[in-house]
Amino acid sequence: MNMEWRSIRNQNFLALLTLILFILLINDSLFAASSSAVKMRIQTATQSVAIGFKALDRLAKDVQRMSNGRLNIQVLPDGAIVPAARIPDAINTGLVEAGATYAQYFAGKHIAGSLFGNPPAGGGKDIGFDQFAFMSWLMMGPGKELYNEYFRDILKMNVVVFPVGFHGPLSVGWFSKPIKSVKDMKERRYRTGPGLIAETWKKMGVPATFLPGGEILPAAQRGVIDGAQWGGPYDDVPFGFHQVWKNYYIQGAHFPISNWQLLINKDFWTKLSPDLQAMIEVATEASVLYTMLYLIHQNGILLKEAKEKQGVKVYDVPKEIFEEFSKEASEVVNKYTSDPFFKKVLDSQRAYAELIRPWWNATLKSFVYLTEEASKK
CATH class of the missing domain: 3.40.190.170 (Bacterial extracellular solute-binding protein, family 7)
Known part of the structure; x- marks a missing residue:
């Protein structure tokens, strides 16, 4: 009986010891993940007061929370590392991990950039996209693959691209x-x-x-x-x-329409774990919605101020x-x-x-x- 009891006690002790070691290993791995967080800088083509900057700052905080600190995103204003005109080249060469600019700014490299950024009158009489129709084409429809083809095959850029905010209509x-x-x-x-x-x-x-x-x-x-x-x-x-x-x-x-987009260096992107990639993808989609809702709210406030106070x-x-x-x-x-x-x-x-x-x-x-x-x- 005593030997049987000692055997049970030893088994329980080993199980408890195994559990303690397992917990310690988890804590060590979490600490290591936190202390060696991946850093991603987003060089923007705007100032910190702009809605595009605010949306990305919110995206950065969302990703940091979702990743438990494993991905630390720093959003930088225009000119912090390079001027706006050099952002595409800086991302492409890896000088910065990511950048944000308007899609139409690429029209100088290839005119199709206007169709991805700000097609005039929504593309003309026979198209007539409003914001939501354009978003549907670009994010859910055939525009998504064409968008990536534009950067990958036409511009020969080493990037992945995500819309992060649609501004518009812009006033006459x-x-x-x-x-x-x-x-x-x-x-x-x-x-x-x-x-x-x-x-x-x-x-x-x-x-x-x-x-x-x-x-x-x-x-x-x-x-x-x-x-x-x-x-x-x-x-x-x-x-x-x-x-x-x-x-x-x-x-x-x-x-x-005006398409505010996030470009990430492809080499940097492929080194991210699949779960971090998924977090960024989800956060970019949330940023699109946030931008539109924020502008409805703020445009109402500022228009009222302009009429009543100015x-x-x-x-x-x-x-x-x-x-x-x-x-x-x-x-x-x-x-x-x-x-x-x-x-x-x-x-x-x-x-x-x-x-x-x-x-x-x-x-x-x-x-x-x-x-x-x-x-x-």
Whole structure:
């Protein structure tokens, strides 16, 4: 009996010892994982006050929590390591692990960048993507593979890419005098962004020009320009446009989409464990939603402030301006279909628009009806 009891006691002791050693090993491995955290720097093309920076900062915190500190992401403002124009090359060569910029900034390397970043009038009359339709094409539809093909095969970049925020529609903007027609628009010296959108305005006969952000207000104050597009209320009001002009046209059918994207060096990406890769993928999708919801909230606050505290007059953009812009946008994008890859992307967008239009356009009319009814006094 005593020998049997001693045998049981020894077995229990060994089991307890095994459990203690197992716990110690787990703790050691967790500590090692924490103390040797993978570091990833994201060099952005914006300042820390911008929504794109804030979204990435939130993404970094989410990933750090999900990974229990195994992946430490540092988000850097424009110019911290390299200027905005050098971000693509810095990621490609591994000077930084990752970077964030707008997809349309790559149009100078290959014009299809505009179709992934800010297709004018959502691609023109026969496409007409709004933000959500474009997101669906890019993230759930055939655009996802084309997006990766663009960077991998066309630009020959050693990166993986994820959308992290869609901004838009961007307002037509601020003007010295009200605009009531296409004729008025043609008489305004107008600052817009670069690329196909600027090309479309010029085709309409609008004397459009591109100016960097820091040059816009000085040009407005000197009377060099009569109007300017920048962003939406969240960007425009802190920018200070109301100090020069009071006429604000907030709709943006000309510029319904702006794709803020995260690029990660592919060599760095492949060295990450599958679970860390999955955490980043989930966090980028969450960032897309966060950006859109945040802008709805903040644009409402800032537009109210502009009207009530700064005397800004808010107008609807005359319908004929968007009709003319959409028609000219179709001609502008068709001009580039001699490039096989550009045509491939444009054809994909057209086919996707035809697929979703019967349901999605009808759904949008429901939303318009609800908002118009709610706005009736």
